Amino acid sequence: MNELKKVVIFGATSAIAEHAARDLIDRGASLFCVGRDQGKLEVIVTDLKIRNSTSQRIEGYVADLMDTEGHSQILKVAEETLGGIDAALVCYGTLPDQKRCESSFSMARDAIDVNAISVISLLTELANKFESQKRGVIAVVSSVAGDRGRQSNYVYGAAKGMVSIFMQGLRNRLAKHGVSVVTIKPGFVDTPMTEGFDKSSILWTKPEKISKGLVNAMESGKSCVYLPGFWRWIMLLIRCIPEGLFKRLSL
Amino acid sequence: MSKQLLSWNRYPRLCAAQIHAISNRLAHLPNAESSMLAYGNGRSYGDVCLNQDGCLLMTRYLDRFINFDSDSGILRCESGVTLEKILSIIVPKGWFLPSTPGTRYVTIGGALANDVHGKNHHSVGTFGHHIRSFELLRSDGQRLECTPSKNSEYFHATIGGLGLTGLVTWVEIQLAPIRSPWMHVESKSFPNLKEFWSINQQYEAEWPYTVAWVDCLAQNKQRGRGIFFSARHASMEDAFPCFKENSWRIPVTPPISLVNNLSVRVFNEIYYRNPNRPNSKLTHYIPYFYPLDKIKNWNRIYGRKGFLQYQCVLPHESAEAAIDSLLEIISKNGQGSFLAVLKTFGNRASLGMLSFARPGVTLALDFPNHGERTLRLLDSLDFVVKEAGGALYPAKDSRMSGEMFQCGFPEWESFMKFIDPKFSSSFWRRVTQ
Ligand SMILES: Cc1cc2nc3c(=O)[nH]c(=O)nc-3n(C[C@H](O)[C@H](O)[C@H](O)COP(=O)(O)OP(=O)(O)OC[C@H]3O[C@@H](n4cnc5c(N)ncnc54)[C@H](O)[C@@H]3O)c2cc1C
Ligand SMILES: NC(=O)c1ccc[n+]([C@@H]2O[C@H](COP(=O)([O-])OP(=O)(O)OC[C@H]3O[C@@H](n4cnc5c(N)ncnc54)[C@H](OP(=O)(O)O)[C@@H]3O)[C@@H](O)[C@H]2O)c1
Numbered sequence: 001m002n003e004l005k006k007v008v009i010f011g012a013t014s015a016i017a018e019h020a021a022r023d024l025i026d027r028g029a030s031l032f033c034v035g036r037d038q039g040k041l042e043v044i045v046t047d048l049k050i051r052n053s054t055s056q057r058i059e060g061y062v063a064d065l066m067d068t069e070g071h072s073q074i075l076k077v078a079e080e081t082l083g084g085i086d087a088a089l090v091c092y093g094t095l096p097d098q099k100r101c102e103s104s105f106s107m108a109r110d111a112i113d114v115n116a117i118s119v120i121s122l123l124t125e126l127a128n129k130f131e132s133q134k135r136g137v138i139a140v141v142s143s144v145a146g147d148r149g150r151q152s153n154y155v156y157g158a159a160k161g162m163v164s165i166f167m168q169g170l171r172n173r174l175a176k177h178g179v180s181v182v183t184i185k186p187g188f189v190d191t192p193m194t195e196g197f198d199k200s201s202i203l204w205t206k207p208e209k210i211s212k213g214l215v216n217a218m219e220s221g222k223s224c225v226y227l228p229g230f231w232r233w234i235m236l237l238i239r240c241i242p243e244g245l246f247k248r249l250s251l
Numbered sequence: 252m253s254k255q256l257l258s259w260n261r262y263p264r265l266c267a268a269q270i271h272a273i274s275n276r277l278a279h280l281p282n283a284e285s286s287m288l289a290y291g292n293g294r295s296y297g298d299v300c301l302n303q304d305g306c307l308l309m310t311r312y313l314d315r316f317i318n319f320d321s322d323s324g325i326l327r328c329e330s331g332v333t334l335e336k337i338l339s340i341i342v343p344k345g346w347f348l349p350s351t352p353g354t355r356y357v358t359i360g361g362a363l364a365n366d367v368h369g370k371n372h373h374s375v376g377t378f379g380h381h382i383r384s385f386e387l388l389r390s391d392g393q394r395l396e397c398t399p400s401k402n403s404e405y406f407h408a409t410i411g412g413l414g415l416t417g418l419v420t421w422v423e424i425q426l427a428p429i430r431s432p433w434m435h436v437e438s439k440s441f442p443n444l445k446e447f448w449s450i451n452q453q454y455e456a457e458w459p460y461t462v463a464w465v466d467c468l469a470q471n472k473q474r475g476r477g478i479f480f481s482a483r484h485a486s487m488e489d490a491f492p493c494f495k496e497n498s499w500r501i502p503v504t505p506p507i508s509l510v511n512n513l514s515v516r517v518f519n520e521i522y523y524r525n526p527n528r529p530n531s532k533l534t535h536y537i538p539y540f541y542p543l544d545k546i547k548n549w550n551r552i553y554g555r556k557g558f559l560q561y562q563c564v565l566p567h568e569s570a571e572a573a574i575d576s577l578l579e580i581i582s583k584n585g586q587g588s589f590l591a592v593l594k595t596f597g598n599r600a601s602l603g604m605l606s607f608a609r610p611g612v613t614l615a616l617d618f619p620n621h622g623e624r625t626l627r628l629l630d631s632l633d634f635v636v637k638e639a640g641g642a643l644y645p646a647k648d649s650r651m652s653g654e655m656f657q658c659g660f661p662e663w664e665s666f667m668k669f670i671d672p673k674f675s676s677s678f679w680r681r682v683t684q
Contacts, residue, residue, distance in 0.1 A: 190272070
């Protein structure tokens with residue numbers, strides 16, 4: 001069992017991260033919450049402080065994570081505030097409009113910058129820190145969309161896929177140093193990111209359910225978890241379809 | 252389209268054109284093409300929380316605490332926080348909800364909009380009496396902070412205002428101090444209504460919480476038999492066993508209602524005669540206030556067609572005779588109800604223009620939905636209620652006529668000017684158009 005007493009959350013205003021934060025404080029964690037929207041972040045940090053029944057610390061920190069130059073500074077402040085770091089949860093991103101990315105490279109690049117490049121910058125800092133302290137958990141929320149490119153969202157999928165593969169390598173590198181590298185692959189989650197989607201199918205899940213599985217995976221140091229679990233089988237199937245056939249499907 | 256949202260009794264099944272989750276209280280309302288209405292946790296019975304072909308603003312993610320002063324017991328939180336979550340935070344600090352309905356799975360915004368009441372109405376009034384302030388977000392972007400003295404017209408229109416005046420984003424309430432999470436509960440059976448009235452008078456004077464269950468299928472001499480429960484919060488000196496809640500689920504919706512004449516008759520007989528019911532006991536607050544919460548989706552036992560609630564209030568002068576007539580009609584008709592609850596309201600006038608609670612006696616019943624047959628029975632009950640000068644509870648209604656509503660809520664016309672021009676509900680259209 002990994003210790004989760006001092007946790008840094010990147011993207012603390014995301015619906016999934018907010019619920020994960022509630023679960024983490026229930027398990028006794030102190031939190032350092034990074035978000036870019038000061039108003040939203042204050043609302044969430046205040047709430048977490050009231051929900052917290054003991055004397056754990058909960059602090060907010062405003063930063064746009066696209067600004068990769070600032071990443072090492074954030075980690076430094078987090079470490080000073082919490083007195084060390086047991087775990088980091090990276091849970092932010094944007095879901096770009098695929099159609100518009102097809103006609104605008106700069107939109108596609110922005111999506112890849114925020115969903116992949118900025119995450120890799122964070123992971124580089126985190127990896128070196130945890131490698132030297134020889135313990136810790138790095139959890140990143142990737143997506144099932146990163147498992148195979150599909151015409152409906154391959155820009156987002158490519159960014160998530162890059163993160164997933166980067167995480168695989170990192171896990172391989174850090175295993176011998178006692179660091180857990182946890183890739184979380186949620187399916188369809190009912191959050192502001194997917195506002196306006198048709199959510200009538202049974203494949204949709206509430207963020208509070210995803211967050212439970214996420215925190216459990218961090219605690220037990222799993223390598224890669226699909227949430228909810230049935231997505232493992234759906235994605236296995238989707239990955240098995242031969243490309244010759246797959247290219248003709250409208251997925 | 253998103254999943255269809257239903258109310259608790261799963262009738263009527265009305266589809267909204269759009270469901271919009273609100274999670275940021277600092278943001279504007281969405282630019283919906285059709286009318287909007289807040290949807291809390293859907294624990295109303297009927298269509299006050301539904302908006303056919305319109306837009307529902309789902310508030311379950313508007314669920315943050317804003318301030319809790321554990322010295323003064325003042326709590327401010329967003330409108331989608333459930334009473335369950337509030338209790339889990341305040342009870343360990345020695346505070347309790349000043350007033351609570353019979354389930355803790357309602358949002359504080361829903362409790363405000365229906366100006367709900369609890370078993371302690373005779374001592375403390377309704378939920379609205381304990382609201383210090385709230386913010387009302389209107390579709391034109393205005394944010395009105397409402398208190399009894401500031402924007403007070405909107406304060407009185409929005410409490411019990413059935414969600415029509417805009418979106419309540421946060422609510423501040425005054426909590427009540429307690430010394431323990433346990434309750435002293437006394438129970439006493441009564442053989443008929445006459446006995447109920449005398450027990451009620453005696454207990455109300457001494458106990459903060461009172462309520463009675465009545466056997467609505469018992470006929471003739473036994474008509475109106477039941478059990479009277481009174482309770483108060485226990486004090487610290489009592490010794491407490493520890494409490495662990497376990498809950499069940501109904502796994503599937505049966506095709507037909509499991510609540511029928513026979514099952515209700517058997518249940519009522521056993522419940523009334525239960526020789527093991529202690530006269531006095533110590534109970535944790537959860538099973539005392541929220542016995543139905545133990546079965547997470549008990550509403551399913553009524554089958555696919557759902558069920559109807561019927562809750563009326565009758566003025567004191569006419570209550571005795573009217574309740575007797577209502578029970579007579581129901582017992583003869585033989586469409587029974589497990590949950591027949593009788594309680595007197597105190598004399599504190601409610602704050603909302605459309606609040607339901609008023610001095611008098613309230614009777615609440617539920618009936619499996621047998622279509623026409625059930626609707627006819629309820630129409631005949633309406634007749635008695637109307638004659639007696641009573642009113643029906645909008646939070647528990649899915650079928651009353653416009654006339655019945657307008658008689659019971661004479662302020663409905665002056666209320667109209669406070670309705671947000673972009674808000675409406677299926678209930679409101681049904682009873683006013
Ligand atoms: C088992 C059970 C027992 C009950 N016992 C009692 C009882 O003892 N006493 C009693 O009074 N009631 C009782 N009720 C009814 C229940 O308390 C009310 O219907 C309550 O209002 C439901 O709250 P909700 O959050 O589910 O709101 P919903 O049912 O979703 O909505 C109720 C109303 O509130 C409005 N609303 C919700 N949120 C907001 C908001 N943020 N801003 C503006 N308007 C809003 C909606 O538009 C709607 O008009 C009971 C219900 C059940 C299921
Ligand atoms: N919803 C799904 O179906 C789903 C499925 C699989 C994976 N995921 C992943 O889950 C994670 C959380 O998303 P969510 O579903 O919870 O949606 P969400 O509530 O919309 O959260 C997205 C968050 O990312 C933040 N963000 C975006 N760009 C940022 C930047 N440059 N710097 C800092 N923060 C930034 C947003 O901040 P603001 O609040 O300031 O906008 C927002 O809080 C994301 O990585 C997403 O890709 C979601």
